[in-house]
Amino acid sequence: MSMGRGRAAVPAALVLCLVLLLHNQVAEAAVYKVGGAGGWNFNTIRWPDAKHFKAGDVLVFKYNPSLHNVVKVNKRGYRSCVTPRGAKVYQTGNDRITLARGRNFFICNFPGHCEAQMKIAITAT
Known part of the structure; x- marks a missing residue:
């Protein structure tokens, strides 16, 4: 009988370790306010x-x-300041976007805003 309990304890310990590891990875995610104190605005390209x-x-x-929005675009949309078909447009004024690897x-697609450097490119490792 103790053999059965020992085998059941190994998977339970493994599950616990995986849960702790996953929790640790989620806890390590950083939160950044784009543009710092000024928020998402013109000239955030170097932020x-x-x-x-x-x-x-x-x-x-x-x-x-x-006055503004946020559009997740591809490289071409970023360079040309053109919103690609199907791009995700955020409009709440308090948008939270998780970075992909x-x-x-990201651009603002209000007329002239992207061209005035209201855009950012971020590489996430």
């Missing part, structure tokens, strides 16, 4: 410089939704 982002980190975009591109 990501010298920061080290990881997949799972959260960007918080704070802005006046009657690799390059992440």
Whole structure:
């Protein structure tokens, strides 16, 4: 009988370790307010410089939704300031976006805003 209990304890211990590991990874995600104290606004293009982002980190975009928005775009959309078909548009003024591994591109697609450097490119490892 004790043999059965010993075998059952191993999977339970393994499950516990996996839960703790997963919790630890979630707890390590950083939260960044895009643009710092000024929030998501013009000239935020250099805001990501010298920061080290990881997949799972959260960007918080704070802005006046009657003046701006946030659009998750691809590299081409970022470079050309054109919103690709099907791009996700955020409009709440308090948007939380989790970074994916690799390059992440965001623009404001209000007329002229992206062209005025209201855009950021972030690489998450």
